[in-house]
Amino acid sequence: MEITGKSIIGFSRGIESDTTFTAFNPATGEAVEPNFYSASLEELNKACELAESARIAFGKVSGKEKAKFLRQIADNIEALGDALIQRATLETGLPNARFVGERGRTCAGLRMFADLVERGDWVDARLDTPNPERQPIPKPDVRSMLRPLGTVAVFCASNFPLAYSVAGGDTASALAAGCPVIVNAHFAHPGVAELVGLAVSEAVKTCGLPEGVFSLIFSKGYEIGQALVKNPHVKAVGFTGSRVGGRALMDIAAARPEPIPVYAEMSSVNPIFILPSAMEKHFETIAAGLHASVTLGAGQFCTKPGIVVLPETEETEIFTSKFGELIAYTSKHPLLTEGIRNNFEKLSAARKTKISSAENDLQGFDVNASVFQTDAETFLADSSLEAEIFGPTTLLVNSNKREELLEIARKMEGQLTATIHGTPEDLLEYEDLIAILETKVGRLIFNGYPTGVEVGDAMVHGGPYPATSDSRTSAVGTRAIRRFCRFVAFQNFPNGALPDELKDENPLGISRLIDGKLTEK
């Protein structure tokens, strides 16, 4: 498929506007062909109108049909073949293998939601049966289930050109819920966006769905993205990116005449607490594991461990020296955009006690990995040390007092994850630390690393602000679909007028809560 640089507005394409931009090759810093044309407000509004006109019909499409659609998208993405992988590598500086993996994850996610909506149980169907004899008033027949929220705006993530972009987790879960989706492409990988956008758009046609189910908008600057969030037809927003960007969208959404939910996944330093027992026995493997986690994808994961709290023991010195060595021998790697690179350099320069860094010659948006160190007292006194630095760097915080550990946990902002390295006995001995951490994060990890988020029913990828805008949800796993739904009840409705999920005969054979009892099939 040819990359044309034009937005995808339902089944038509955007015009060649005067406002253009290009992708960049982070490895060289050079512009990459072709030009991309920023959508006009009129084009954006047309996409929103199309979505609005598709909304009710798409909301009534059966789980089986939605499953077919999601699987078709996955098939179409796979059919793009090497062209997609090569373009992703060109636009991001990340290796081919990464995108083979990320494509697998993206398509697996689409198929996971296909399976979920085909099975159908996810709607939380509930039936409270009537009792006409009840005194003083008859008990009505009340049945309810999840229904789609309406059109969803999805902002592509810089660091996940496939898995959290055009057909990534937000889009897949919104489409699965029955919501039309309008995607705002990320300026750093617009070619990938167009290729995947065409794959989605083709699937809409193949499956005979209404035109407005999917649009993809290219834009330069913030105006069009903000207008998308302000559009009255948009009923929810999915975003993965910086804290500043996420908060800006939250504020716009909250100030609308009709405020709407924003699911922004923003910043997290994913603290790791290494307890003395783990340091004593496993300093070598932890140094290697931590190095892999900090430098994975050039440290450009929202789950990268940015703070590591260490005991002040003899082994800690060996650990630190070993970890510093691994950092020093880390290959250079370009970051995704010039802005991310500049931010990395600026924030790193403001940190005082660098204990090791790689010293490769740099070009393009390259950076060198680094590690900083401080003590608990300094850390607790300077909240800037808790700020996320996106890229291959981390901060070691030495602490020798249990009370300091608790204080670090208490002062910590909301995080996606926290990790404890120790023995099973430590978890009981440090119950108070775990109890505090549990209230600060979406996921607690024992003797592992936060990067590499498993996709499944039980995963929680979320956490209190500022890790995300809405701690009640998960952006990964099947629970993500609930972000784009709301409950609707039907009272005393005739059986024939009810959605299939709520009919007496349970034609879909789903599990339902009937008079408080979970009923299988």
Add this chain to the structure above:
Amino acid sequence: MEITGKSIIGFSRGIESDTTFTAFNPATGEAVEPNFYSASLEELNKACELAESARIAFGKVSGKEKAKFLRQIADNIEALGDALIQRATLETGLPNARFVGERGRTCAGLRMFADLVERGDWVDARLDTPNPERQPIPKPDVRSMLRPLGTVAVFCASNFPLAYSVAGGDTASALAAGCPVIVNAHFAHPGVAELVGLAVSEAVKTCGLPEGVFSLIFSKGYEIGQALVKNPHVKAVGFTGSRVGGRALMDIAAARPEPIPVYAEMSSVNPIFILPSAMEKHFETIAAGLHASVTLGAGQFCTKPGIVVLPETEETEIFTSKFGELIAYTSKHPLLTEGIRNNFEKLSAARKTKISSAENDLQGFDVNASVFQTDAETFLADSSLEAEIFGPTTLLVNSNKREELLEIARKMEGQLTATIHGTPEDLLEYEDLIAILETKVGRLIFNGYPTGVEVGDAMVHGGPYPATSDSRTSAVGTRAIRRFCRFVAFQNFPNGALPDELKDENPLGISRLIDGKLTEK
């Protein structure tokens, strides 16, 4: 129990401040003893600090213990006996019988949540089992469940002194979730608030729970209530009241350094669509049923039908005349506050075509019931006609075109409910109308009335903005507990360190989703 007018700050009482107010008897407009003392900012902050210090411990209290606590609250409320009923009648002008019923509903609600948390399944426990052999990386053990959000601020509703006030649905569901609660009493029924507040506070002591689990704040004006929403220890807000009040709290919550969810149940006109078939056969029973629904509790329910769309048929004239007659013979009734009465009079006076009203002599905060009429064209051209008038009045909208019905539905703001009167065949014939209405409301009712919200697992009391601030939830029924929770995952945790709900041996015997399969016990 004596009413002292002092706030309840954990286990201590507020001071006799200089800022005081009294309740009023709506039937006479006269002040009611004693004085209530507005809490100071220091007292409010103390309540928040106490809640913060109780948060982690209360969040770990078992479902069994929480159930005992909730049942103790219900028992204590019942033990207040007639004193509570009489005070409620005095402060609201509503009859004793209403409060006998509302007390029953309130205590039933507390016991419903007690049963729910004792059973334990509500936490949506999920286990994805590990696979150390998986390539390219081992599959981790991931388990997750709902955990409490943190301290919740509850604002009492003017129109539900028991069921949506100190120990009402918001408080019961927040406590059930494991969240400390700070209640802001409504100025119109502070005596009821104090009595119920003491009942809750006693239960905290009896059950040996931490002091900060519950506080009750009296305040004059908005300053203290706003400070409560701004307090960094508060993590969610429950509110039932006006659209202006709810939006103000939403805006404050969204502007916090850490924005928090607000569950505001605000305004709704609960449209009723009477289709020709229903009008033809049932005009008489509908007139009587509608009159009862519009005037129930002096029209002071959030589910009162404020707009009734009628066909232009012969029977409609008889219906209208019959309904007008019922309105004309309606007894006067005081509204809850002077402000509500004044608003009712002001908004009613701005409506042009009153076709009938009662003409009783009025005193105190009394009003007369009324009914207005307009045609679809006028209604569609003047959005002010869609505004809620809180009190015993409704607006009949005559329409003879199917397209007008659809347009009325399309233009309508978010509502708690919509009702259709017709035949089962009508629901299929008017499928397009139902499809639009479904996207506008939380509950669709067939051949009934929206007042009298059934409490149960399947109920949805919610709806798109401005009916509520968060359409994804329900304020009534067991689903309400989820408003005050978020998911937390535990990855590779040793069995002994997991919450009971997630342990291998399932000691609580709850149903759980294990590797995608719902497992009973």
